[in-house]
Amino acid sequence: MTADLNPRFRFDTFVVGSANRLAVSAAKSVAESPGVAYNPLFIYSGPGLGKTHLLMAVAHAARTINPGLVIEYLTLDDLVEAFHAAVAAGQGEAYRRRFSDIDVLLIDDVQFLDKQRELQAELLRIINTMQTASRQIVLASDRSPSEIGSLDERLNQRFAGGLIIDIAAPDYETRVAIVRRHAEERKSEFSSGVLETVASLANTNVRELIGALNRLIAFQAVSDQPLDEKQARVVLGGIAAAANLPAASDDEFSSFLSEISSTVAQQVEAWRTRVAVAVLRWEGDGYRISRLNALLEQDTPPDPDLVLKQYAADVERLQALEAEATDIDASLGGNPVFRDPDLVAEAEALVARAREGATPPPGPSPFWQLADFAEGPGNRMAVRAALMAVEQPALKYNPLVIVGPSGTGKTHLLHAIGNGLARREAAVVACLSTQEFVDDLIAAIDRDRVSWWRTRYRRVTAFLLDDIQLLHSKERTQEEFFWLFNQLVEDQRQMVFTSLVPLNELEGVEPRVVSRLEGGLVVHLPPPEREVRLAVLERLLREHDESVDPELAEYLAGRNVDSIRTLQGVLQRIINAAEVRDEPVSAGLARELLEGVAPRQPRRSSGGRRLSGVVSLPAASVRSREKMIWEWPDSTDRIVEDLR
Amino acid sequence: MSLVNFTTREITCKIVYYGPGRSGKTSNLQYVYGRVPESRRGRMVSLATQTDRTLFFDFLPIDLGVISGFATRFQLYTVPGQVYYNATRQLVLQGADGVVFVADSQARRFEENLESLQNLQVNLLQQGIDVRQFPVVLQYNKQDLPRDLILTQTELDDALNFRALRSFTADALHGAGVFETLKGISEIVLKRLAAGGNLK
Numbered sequence: 001m002t003a004d005l006n007p008r009f010r011f012d013t014f015v016v017g018s019a020n021r022l023a024v025s026a027a028k029s030v031a032e033s034p035g036v037a038y039n040p041l042f043i044y045s046g047p048g049l050g051k052t053h054l055l056m057a058v059a060h061a062a063r064t065i066n067p068g069l070v071i072e073y074l075t076l077d078d079l080v081e082a083f084h085a086a087v088a089a090g091q092g093e094a095y096r097r098r099f100s101d102i103d104v105l106l107i108d109d110v111q112f113l114d115k116q117r118e119l120q121a122e123l124l125r126i127i128n129t130m131q132t133a134s135r136q137i138v139l140a141s142d143r144s145p146s147e148i149g150s151l152d153e154r155l156n157q158r159f160a161g162g163l164i165i166d167i168a169a170p171d172y173e174t175r176v177a178i179v180r181r182h183a184e185e186r187k188s189e190f191s192s193g194v195l196e197t198v199a200s201l202a203n204t205n206v207r208e209l210i211g212a213l214n215r216l217i218a219f220q221a222v223s224d225q226p227l228d229e230k231q232a233r234v235v236l237g238g239i240a241a242a243a244n245l246p247a248a249s250d251d252e253f254s255s256f257l258s259e260i261s262s263t264v265a266q267q268v269e270a271w272r273t274r275v276a277v278a279v280l281r282w283e284g285d286g287y288r289i290s291r292l293n294a295l296l297e298q299d300t301p302p303d304p305d306l307v308l309k310q311y312a313a314d315v316e317r318l319q320a321l322e323a324e325a326t327d328i329d330a331s332l333g334g335n336p337v338f339r340d341p342d343l344v345a346e347a348e349a350l351v352a353r354a355r356e357g358a359t360p361p362p363g364p365s366p367f368w369q370l371a372d373f374a375e376g377p378g379n380r381m382a383v384r385a386a387l388m389a390v391e392q393p394a395l396k397y398n399p400l401v402i403v404g405p406s407g408t409g410k411t412h413l414l415h416a417i418g419n420g421l422a423r424r425e426a427a428v429v430a431c432l433s434t435q436e437f438v439d440d441l442i443a444a445i446d447r448d449r450v451s452w453w454r455t456r457y458r459r460v461t462a463f464l465l466d467d468i469q470l471l472h473s474k475e476r477t478q479e480e481f482f483w484l485f486n487q488l489v490e491d492q493r494q495m496v497f498t499s500l501v502p503l504n505e506l507e508g509v510e511p512r513v514v515s516r517l518e519g520g521l522v523v524h525l526p527p528p529e530r531e532v533r534l535a536v537l538e539r540l541l542r543e544h545d546e547s548v549d550p551e552l553a554e555y556l557a558g559r560n561v562d563s564i565r566t567l568q569g570v571l572q573r574i575i576n577a578a579e580v581r582d583e584p585v586s587a588g589l590a591r592e593l594l595e596g597v598a599p600r601q602p603r604r605s606s607g608g609r610r611l612s613g614v615v616s617l618p619a620a621s622v623r624s625r626e627k628m629i630w631e632w633p634d635s636t637d638r639i640v641e642d643l644r
Numbered sequence: 645m646s647l648v649n650f651t652t653r654e655i656t657c658k659i660v661y662y663g664p665g666r667s668g669k670t671s672n673l674q675y676v677y678g679r680v681p682e683s684r685r686g687r688m689v690s691l692a693t694q695t696d697r698t699l700f701f702d703f704l705p706i707d708l709g710v711i712s713g714f715a716t717r718f719q720l721y722t723v724p725g726q727v728y729y730n731a732t733r734q735l736v737l738q739g740a741d742g743v744v745f746v747a748d749s750q751a752r753r754f755e756e757n758l759e760s761l762q763n764l765q766v767n768l769l770q771q772g773i774d775v776r777q778f779p780v781v782l783q784y785n786k787q788d789l790p791r792d793l794i795l796t797q798t799e800l801d802d803a804l805n806f807r808a809l810r811s812f813t814a815d816a817l818h819g820a821g822v823f824e825t826l827k828g829i830s831e832i833v834l835k836r837l838a839a840g841g842n843l844k
Binding site for chain 2: 018021022144146147166168252253255256257259260261263264265267268272273274275276277279280293296297
């Protein structure tokens, strides 16, 4: 379906003047990064002002930059024909599907959409398909979307969502440049003043200008003498006479616009125009343009073109840096530093840090602090060791391994040490679960960034891993862990690990790793004693805004539970029950709930009551009362029940 | 009013059509309005009496699009010609970048033209503007009327154009000379960009 591209219609053969500079600039942006800058790009102008040339130039340029792109140029007529043929052959769906393979679609003569509802709907569908897939569409028309009859409002909105830009009639200087270039291409030489005569034909578009030039070339070819200005006027007499007739009223505005453009172009210093066009382009691409604005505010800057060149170079550098940064760490993409050409140094530094792995690994959770850790006779040694690790990192116990069953506070103590260490100057504390550590390594292997990953961990000032028993059978992680461990010991970095099982019971962990873990201090966290339980309960009750009932705290602390987590669960259950019953949290309530004393029938208050999820129907409508469940015990309750 | 704002990259030209009552100022704007594509023009605001005589003023904004990187807008105003609306005329003149003086070519309106021209000078002066330094063009309107009713361009130039301003003949009702006049004043206004007089 693609019409042949005219090889002459490239950007370098397009004469740029004030009337078309913006359109060319937008078209170039589109060719350089299809689907990114202006999508769709809608170019309109009177006939013969270079729409088709620009469309094909986009195709040539985009193909040169990326030969792999699928690019289609077609006129609306081609589109209609193909559409009708496809519908007639019952292949409407296949016809639509083919557009999903096109990277850059260029549609010419869009003005023929005029009053064609069906075709408009089809084009809307194509645009939607292409936009969804971030494929580029460029359209050209001899009138603006608002002048296309009965244009579907949705299409109008799609066009407006991209960029609608017009090409005005070229001013005199541009016309001279155009005829000169064409004369050079045709290898025709004329006496001075002849080409200017062609260009001075008023109200002519580029196509007519070239027609007039062709006429002169033909005349000169059959004359013995080169044409002079006067003869040229005679040859062009017919055209000139036609052009000098009072302009059709509709063109008065175009002619006014052309003259104003020419006057403005003459009055606004050329460098200002170049800067303003650059501002429009870069601003459209989302870059900060304060440097260019500052330039525009100067009266006579020493070398504005140098500033423009430097700005463009900085943007290019930022683009390269962003691409590299995103490759290293996807979360760095879109960082504002990559949108400000005045911050290239910062962007360089950011990428350098990312390159060196300076983006720190996960740190400790601020939720767990050493001050909140309840100390008792059984865990005193562990707490002292933790304090020592914080006060004199890597000097006393390295590594420190905390062993204990589930729910005894290993994670709390680990993160508390991490937070203590993180307060030191220039500290980079890695504090994460072994599972996260394994996942992070897998992601690095997946993205071929293992050396970056190593650098990242080797830069930490402290390395804390929770649940080290999860290294089980993770051979590659153990290998990396082994080398990291050695490095960090050498660099005198504090390491702390927790394990659910004693080190000699670790399964699937290489002996060389286990022996290194055993080389520091191994402390045990026993199930919480009464003293610890009491401290934990008092803290939890305070956190719940409950006044501490000494009898309740004593009662609960006196119950033999093997983990702080269980204790938390029990207390939560009592607090919930108290809320439901609208009673204070008391020892009596706790006994009632925990010792199997049949609970009083709860008052059926309307709010705050947690039901089973089974709809409670009026008794009369329930056939079997035995099947009606008022309240399911939650998991904590069930655990307590089991314990009893 | 700033003619050129380099920071926002905008050029705004305020052009006021001045002249005696019924000389054809509103006709000029109406003709321009009819020739500017819909997408380029704003709503023409016209506050006129039932007898078509402008009570307050007409206002026609035109968007010329981006020219040389500058969003370019023209704002065309008319003033009420009747003598007793001088306060409105002064208000409309504020911040003008150029004036088109629309004179009625009819011989019998000669005195009114002169009075209005003098009024323009006084009003400009009141705003501290020296009319000799300010962009003004003359338009001799209604040149389509029978020869024996009107003065020629030379006669009108002799009578009104003692500062040798650019002058244009026109038939604003049918459009002849309307855009030529607008181009003429625009060119003078825009050329002052380079002079720096109105910059920022």
